[in-house]
Amino acid sequence: MDELINTxxxxxxxxxxxxxxxxFIQKKTxxxxxxxxxxxxxxxxxxxxISNIPLESYQLGGDIINLFLGPATVVLAVPLYQQLHNLKNYFVPIMIGICVGILVGMISTISLCLLTHFDADIIASLVPKSITTPIGIEVSAQLGGIPAISVLTILVTGIFGAVAADVVFRIFHIKHPVAKGIALGTSAHAIGTTKALSLGKVEGAMSSLAIGVSGIITVMIAPYVWNIVMSIL
Structure with a gap:
């Protein structure tokens, strides 16, 4: 047994x-x-x-799975390619929506952290909560955050976004498929995209686009935003 655990x-x-x-549990419930x-x-x-197995033993295989996160994100470009006409027709609203979503997410997160007097490394860990995991881990490390906390907050953000999506769309009367997809991809990354794909092909494609674009923009602006935060702290 030890031989298997240490592989x-x-x-x-x-x-x-x-x-x-x-x-199985989700399908049943x-x-x-x-x-x-x-x-x-x-x-x-x-x-x-329960088994008192070191995390390092699990990570031998976990790190291999982690390598596939990047390629899996790239595969989301397939539904986007199939919806290029929608991207061309709504290019300006799409880009404005993604940029506003990123800024609102960052500013609200940092503001709440400052109000509750979080430490700098915790704030840095929460900044990339709305982007896909591979990019979020790198942004967190670049800002001096704790990648493990970033992964957890990214997961929780994605699940909450997917669960709350239908209610939010109903309350604010959001009916356009492009708007739904951009909202889910920008705020709830890959997990939100699985929800978007269940709503329709257009929603899934737009959510896939939002994941990539929001990740790139976040990587570009996060260091500048973080410098402002550090000057306040």
């Missing part, structure tokens, strides 16, 4: 099994907040704690 196969098999259990990824994380933590 990459252990982390890979445990991750796949935990995620499959998460998928139909509850959006029971996200398969969230369930998988909880199950993996429980297994490691």
């Amino acid at each position: 990459p196969m252990f982390g890979i098999l445990l991750s796949l099994l935990a995620f499959e259990i998460g998928l 139909k509850l959006l907040f029971l996200n398969p990824l969230l369930i998988a994380i909880a199950l993996i933590i429980i297994v490691l704690l």
Whole structure:
């Protein structure tokens, strides 16, 4: 058993099994907040704690899975290519929506952190909460944050966005598929995109676009925003 635990196969098999259990639970319950990824994380933590298995042993396989995050994000360009006509028709509103979404998300997060007197490294960890995980980890590290906290906040943000989407769209009478997709991709990254894809092809394509564009813009402006924050602190 020790031979298996200390190989990459252990982390890979445990991750796949935990995620499959998460998928099964969500399909049976139909509850959006029971996200398969969230369930998988909880199950993996429980297994490691009960079995007293070091995190380093799990990470041998976990790091391999992590390598696929970037390519998986790139694959989202496929539905976008299929909806290029919508991108051309609504280019200006799309770019304005993404930029406003990024700024509102950053400013609101940093403002609340300052009001509650969070430490600088915690604030830096929360800044990239609305962008996809591979980019968010790099932004967090660049700002001096804690990547592990960033991953958790990115996950929670995505799940909350996917769960709250229908209610928000109803309250504010958001009916246009492009608007729905941009909102989900900008605020809830990949998990929001899975919700967008369930709404329709246009929503999914626009959400995929928002993931990439918001990630690039965040990487570009985050250091400047962070310099302002540090001058306040």
